[in-house]
Amino acid sequence: MSCHRINELLDMLNPAWQKDPNLNLVQFLQKLADEAGFKGSLSDLSDDVLIYQLKMRDIDSSAPIPGIQKDYVEDFKTAILKARGMLDE
Numbered sequence: 001m002s003c004h005r006i007n008e009l010l011d012m013l014n015p016a017w018q019k020d021p022n023l024n025l026v027q028f029l030q031k032l033a034d035e036a037g038f039k040g041s042l043s044d045l046s047d048d049v050l051i052y053q054l055k056m057r058d059i060d061s062s063a064p065i066p067g068i069q070k071d072y073v074e075d076f077k078t079a080i081l082k083a084r085g086m087l088d089e
Helices: 003-018 025-036 047-056 076-083
Strands: none
Touching (some): 003 025
């Protein structure tokens, strides 16, 4: 894992973990894994799952995923025309 990903994970982990100060680190990581629906061993839990779960855990479940919202088009016809390059962005 690269240094910037470690820093990103630690920056998000600290405030989230402070909300559950009675849990030790392994218990808190297991809680995040359970929230994310991860069924495997904790040793197989990837940093991607942790980062994603920490980013998305306080967001409404019906809210669009950040990064995808910019591509969202409500009208199907407009989406097809944009995909074919017939409409300018």
